Amino acid sequence: MTTVQDHTEEHDVHAAPPRRRTGLWRLLAPGWLRAIWMTALFGALGVGLVVGLRATAGWRPIIDWEPIITAAFLTAAPLGFLAGLGAFDYWLRWAFGFPTQPEDHSGHGAKRWTDYFRINTDHKVIGIQYVVTTVFFFLAGGMLAMLVRAELARPEADFVDSQTYNELFTAHAALMIFLFVIPAFAGLANYVLPIMIGAPDMAFPRLNALSYWLLPIAGTMMLTSFFFPGFGAGWTNYAPLSVDQPFGNVFFSMAVQWAGASSIMTALNFLVTIITMRAPGMTFWRMPLLVWANFTTSLLVVIATPFIAGSQFFVMFDRVMHTHFFEVVNGGYPLGYQHIFWFYSHPAVYIMMLPGFGIASEVISTMSRKPIFGYRLMALSLVAILILGFSVWAHHMFVAGMAPWLRIPMMITTLLIAVPTGIKVFSWLATTWEGRINFATPMLWAMGFVSMFVIGGLSGIFLGAVPIDIATSDTYFVVAHIHYVLLGGSLFTIFAGFYYWFPKMTGRMYNEMLGKVHFWMTFVAFNATFFPMHIIGVQGQPRRVYTYEDQFSNWNIFISISSFVLGASFIVFVYNMVVSWARGPRAPANPWRANTLEWQVSSPPPTFNFDEIPQVVGNPYEYGVPGAKHAILNGDREAATETATEEVRR
Amino acid sequence: MRAGSLIKVLLVSLVFAALATAVAIFIPWLPEQSSKEAERIDFVFWFVTAICIAIFAVVAAISVYSLFKFRARPDDDSDGPPIHGHTGIEIAWTAIPLVLVVAMIAVSSVVLVRNDRVPDNALRVEVWGQQFAWTFLYPPAGKVPGEDKMACVERDAGRIVDGCKASPNLQLPVDRSTRLYLSARDVIHSFWVPEFRQKQDAVPGITTEITITPTKTGSYRLICTELCGLGHALMRTRAIVTSAADFERWLSSRTTPGGMS
Numbered sequence: 001m002t003t004v005q006d007h008t009e010e011h012d013v014h015a016a017p018p019r020r021r022t023g024l025w026r027l028l029a030p031g032w033l034r035a036i037w038m039t040a041l042f043g044a045l046g047v048g049l050v051v052g053l054r055a056t057a058g059w060r061p062i063i064d065w066e067p068i069i070t071a072a073f074l075t076a077a078p079l080g081f082l083a084g085l086g087a088f089d090y091w092l093r094w095a096f097g098f099p100t101q102p103e104d105h106s107g108h109g110a111k112r113w114t115d116y117f118r119i120n121t122d123h124k125v126i127g128i129q130y131v132v133t134t135v136f137f138f139l140a141g142g143m144l145a146m147l148v149r150a151e152l153a154r155p156e157a158d159f160v161d162s163q164t165y166n167e168l169f170t171a172h173a174a175l176m177i178f179l180f181v182i183p184a185f186a187g188l189a190n191y192v193l194p195i196m197i198g199a200p201d202m203a204f205p206r207l208n209a210l211s212y213w214l215l216p217i218a219g220t221m222m223l224t225s226f227f228f229p230g231f232g233a234g235w236t237n238y239a240p241l242s243v244d245q246p247f248g249n250v251f252f253s254m255a256v257q258w259a260g261a262s263s264i265m266t267a268l269n270f271l272v273t274i275i276t277m278r279a280p281g282m283t284f285w286r287m288p289l290l291v292w293a294n295f296t297t298s299l300l301v302v303i304a305t306p307f308i309a310g311s312q313f314f315v316m317f318d319r320v321m322h323t324h325f326f327e328v329v330n331g332g333y334p335l336g337y338q339h340i341f342w343f344y345s346h347p348a349v350y351i352m353m354l355p356g357f358g359i360a361s362e363v364i365s366t367m368s369r370k371p372i373f374g375y376r377l378m379a380l381s382l383v384a385i386l387i388l389g390f391s392v393w394a395h396h397m398f399v400a401g402m403a404p405w406l407r408i409p410m411m412i413t414t415l416l417i418a419v420p421t422g423i424k425v426f427s428w429l430a431t432t433w434e435g436r437i438n439f440a441t442p443m444l445w446a447m448g449f450v451s452m453f454v455i456g457g458l459s460g461i462f463l464g465a466v467p468i469d470i471a472t473s474d475t476y477f478v479v480a481h482i483h484y485v486l487l488g489g490s491l492f493t494i495f496a497g498f499y500y501w502f503p504k505m506t507g508r509m510y511n512e513m514l515g516k517v518h519f520w521m522t523f524v525a526f527n528a529t530f531f532p533m534h535i536i537g538v539q540g541q542p543r544r545v546y547t548y549e550d551q552f553s554n555w556n557i558f559i560s561i562s563s564f565v566l567g568a569s570f571i572v573f574v575y576n577m578v579v580s581w582a583r584g585p586r587a588p589a590n591p592w593r594a595n596t597l598e599w600q601v602s603s604p605p606p607t608f609n610f611d612e613i614p615q616v617v618g619n620p621y622e623y624g625v626p627g628a629k630h631a632i633l634n635g636d637r638e639a640a641t642e643t644a645t646e647e648v649r650r
Numbered sequence: 651m652r653a654g655s656l657i658k659v660l661l662v663s664l665v666f667a668a669l670a671t672a673v674a675i676f677i678p679w680l681p682e683q684s685s686k687e688a689e690r691i692d693f694v695f696w697f698v699t700a701i702c703i704a705i706f707a708v709v710a711a712i713s714v715y716s717l718f719k720f721r722a723r724p725d726d727d728s729d730g731p732p733i734h735g736h737t738g739i740e741i742a743w744t745a746i747p748l749v750l751v752v753a754m755i756a757v758s759s760v761v762l763v764r765n766d767r768v769p770d771n772a773l774r775v776e777v778w779g780q781q782f783a784w785t786f787l788y789p790p791a792g793k794v795p796g797e798d799k800m801a802c803v804e805r806d807a808g809r810i811v812d813g814c815k816a817s818p819n820l821q822l823p824v825d826r827s828t829r830l831y832l833s834a835r836d837v838i839h840s841f842w843v844p845e846f847r848q849k850q851d852a853v854p855g856i857t858t859e860i861t862i863t864p865t866k867t868g869s870y871r872l873i874c875t876e877l878c879g880l881g882h883a884l885m886r887t888r889a890i891v892t893s894a895a896d897f898e899r900w901l902s903s904r905t906t907p908g909g910m911s
Contacts, residue, residue, distance in 0.1 A: 157883075162880040162881070162882075162883070163880055166877070166880070233877065234877050238837075238838060238876075238877070240836070240837050240838070240854065241837040241838065241877065241878060241879060244837075328854040328855035329806060332855075333855065334838060334853055334854055334855065335853060335856070368720070368730060369722070369728070369729040369730045370729070370730035370731070370732070370733065371732055371733065371734050373733065373734070373735055373736075374734075374735040374736075374740050375734065375735070376735075377735070377740055399840065399849045399850055399851050400838075400851045400853070401832075401850070401851045401852075401853045401856055401858035404766065407762065408755075408759050408762065411755060411758060411759070412755055415751045415754060415755055416748075416751060418747055418751055419744060419747050419748050419751065422743060422744075422747045423740070423743060423744060425709065426709075426743045427740075429709065429712045429713055429716065430733075430736075430739070432713070432716045432717070432720060433712075433716050433720065433733075434716075434720055434730055434731055434733070435716075435720050435722075435730040436720065436722035436726055436728055436729065436730050437716075437717065437720050437721050437722055438722050439717075439721065447713065447717065450713065451709075451710070451713060454705075454706065454709050454710075455706070458702040458705065458706060461698055461701075461702060461754065462695070462698055462699075462702075465694055465698055465754055465755075465757075465758040466758050466759075466762050467690065467691045467694045467695075467758055467761045467762055467765065468691065468694055468695050468698060468758075470691065470847065470848060470849050470850075471688075471691050471695075471844075471847040471848075471849065473849055473875070474840060474842075474849070474875035474876060475875065535677055535679060538679050538680060538681075539678070539679070539680075539681055539844070540681055540842075540844030540871065540873070542842070542873055542874075542875040543875075544877040544882065545882060545883035546883050547883045547884070548883075549871070593727075622732065623729045623730065623732065624729035624730050624731055624732035625732040
């Protein structure tokens with residue numbers, strides 16, 4: 001901890017402004033100008049490399065666009081973009097033996113809006129970059145869902161053709177999962193987690209900046225795939241169908257690599273930060289549950305994400321390099337894809353849930369003015385979900401043709417997850433019991449999450465029981481289930497987090513009335529959209545079809561209209577966020593009277609979060625305990641030492 | 651917790667249970683039940699539904715009650731009572747779900763095993779999926795499909811073996827078990843007849859199996875439920891269940907197509 005403090009104090013010594021480059025020299029300075037020409041240069045080098053190799057090897061045709069686009073435009077050009085922006089400057093100077101420029105912290109903090117468009121090593125700036133970017137991709141993914149529902153409003157195929165329809169629902173899921181839910185949680189945690197544990201920044205600020213800048217690359221790839229034309233094998237991208245898709249499928253395979261790399265780097269950063277940078281006195285049993293949640297999530301990400309990277313590389317190699325991982329005629333094995341894919345993608349469900357559990361715990365405890373009920377069991381059930389989460393992947397494959405004996409063991413582990421999940425739900429409810437509940441917007445979202453997640457969890461029990469899964473697999477029942485879990489679950493907690501920390505992140509208050517309008521509109525339209533999907537699913541409407549029998553048409557038109565209302569509700573959200581950020585009333589440091597550390601500093605917090613590293617002296621949720629303190633800040637060292645020794649004596 | 655609030659929560663639970671039961675009963679959830687396997691699957695469905703209604707009612711009642719009862723007045727800045735936990739309650743809400751989960755696992759396992767049985771007199775039919783059509787093949791006596799091979803299709807070439815009878819729709823005799831052997835030519839497809847409930851993917855390179863015992867004559871939708879490309883939504887045919895005599899008549903009237911692919 002001392003090194004961190006010294007570092008903070010040195011700050012002023014190095015605070016000289018960076019050299020300003022003028023004229024043509026500006027082309028060499030890290031930034032967008034250099035990014036533009038370096039993207040072009042790296043792209044050209046990639047083209048040259050592929051064409052050169054093919055010419056040398058005597059392969060015809062020499063100009064084959066599939067490997068060229070894959071190597072040059074989906075791999076080399078993005079690296080050039082990152083290098084141009086300056087993501088690698090420090091490391092490259094160090095690696096080549098040039099004198100490294102000592103960190104002058106000029107990259108910390110954002111003074112103008114343009115500062116959000118630079119490589120910035122401040123975790124608070126990166127957090128905001130993440131959140132704004134993910135909201136953009138959320139809106140894009142939502143628009144795609146609106147188009148899907150427009151097609152499904154009537155039974156006939158009357159709005160888009162079959163290929164476009166497949167691309168729409170595939171890109172919708174891919175954007176929502178890889179560019180909204182997962183990075184939105186990473187962004188919120190990026191902002192608040194270091195402050196919550198009393199650290200001045202993340203452990204690896206440069207790596208943090210790099211993780212963020214991989215996201216716009218992945219998102220751009222997924223959106224531009226539509227022109228090639230896009231990928232339409234579902235976000236699950238099952239082989240061998242994915243291997244003979246239009247070329248856009250390679251865009252998906254590569255976008256997943258960039259987004260996955262971003263996830264892994266962020267997760268490593270969180271793990272090291274949580275393990276090594278907790279303030280004195282912040283033991284594991286004193287960490288806020290959001291920190292616990294991100295700790296377990298990061299373990300899931302680090303262990304599981306390489307598997308989806310592998311599965312997508314196999315698909316891409318089968319296509320671009322003509323390997324035969326999944327081509328039966330040449331000895332490939334299609335089910336191998338599903339095993340590898342779900343070995344990531346089931347834990348991914350928890351990657352998309354556990355951080356939300358953390359947010360819900362923070363909000364519910366603070367807004368109920370009561371300690372979290374059963375804090376240690378809450379933390380331990382996160383660990384139980386982490387471990388069980390790795391043993392259930394094949395429940396996505398009950399009808400897939402895998403070894404039949406695998407079904408019962410996978411059903412047992414799957415249904416067992418209901419136990420730790422149930423513990424969490426019951427504990428949240430017990431936390432509200434006899435509380436003094438403040439129904440501000442974050443609390444509405446958090447309680448909306450608990451209720452919707454219960455429905456999603458119960459439909460999950462239906463799908464976990466093998467015989468019922470055999471009947472309902474690949475129908476709209478599954479579509480209903482995933483949306484109750486990922487929209488009613490993940491999205492609701494993300495909004496709880498957005499509203500809860502909005503005053504901290506922007507220094508301004510959002511409009512409470514608009515926040516409530518947004519919640520109720522989303523809540524009602526969400527249920528009207530997705531609850532009927534359970535019914536048509538069980539009755540026999542399969543998923544991923546653009547046309548269906550007339551018997552389902554009444555429900556479908558109802559669902560489509562509800563989904564448009566659901567889409568419209570996010571206009572209220574965007575309006576509220578934009579206007580409040582620009583003109584909202586100034587936020588106090590601690591509008592929710594919360595105990596955790598991020599609320600003990602100003603809104604927004606100072607550049608290095610704390611003037612002095614705080615001394616943690618107690619648990620984070622001691623609402624209603626007379627005289628209880630979570631931490632001592634701002635130089636009251638003597639009091640801190642006294643409390644600490646007193647505690648030791650006790 | 652006071653006894654008064656406990657009774658109130660219980661009453662609210664009963665209201666929610668009644669509402670959920672009404673949703674379960676008055677909405678026509680399941681399609682017609684036309685096979686032995688469907689009867690067993692539906693039993694699991696209603697067994698799980700009953701448990702889920704109970705859990706839903708309790709959770710919904712506690713949340714609604716506590717949200718109305720413990721709402722803070724606008725000027726109330728006080729904190730709630732500092733309750734950190736209760737070991738007894740925590741053990742209870744770990745143990746009770748565990749018991750329910752074990753019960754559901756037991757019922758599901760028994761049904762799964764029974765639905766997967768192959769009686770000795772079972773009819774054997776092979777199902778061949780390709781973009782975007784199904785072919786159903788009836789092997790002659792003596793040709794038995796195995797775990798890794800199909801009796802009627804040369805899988806690599808996609809050719810139908812001489813002596814097998816082929817049909818574009820699935821014809822089945824009523825009240826007799828049929829074992830289906832599924833495979834696919836190009837990509838993964840999935841066989842589903844909602845009225846039979848049974849579903850199974852047809853995967854290139856391997857043979858998968860499923861048992862269906864129709865209990866009612868009639869013509870049912872047979873649909874592909876695994877995204878298989880542009881024509882996925884249209885990859886549909888019928889499953890036609892007739893009396894045993896009608897089925898034999900139909901089968902003997904089919905000619906054997908050579909070399910159909």
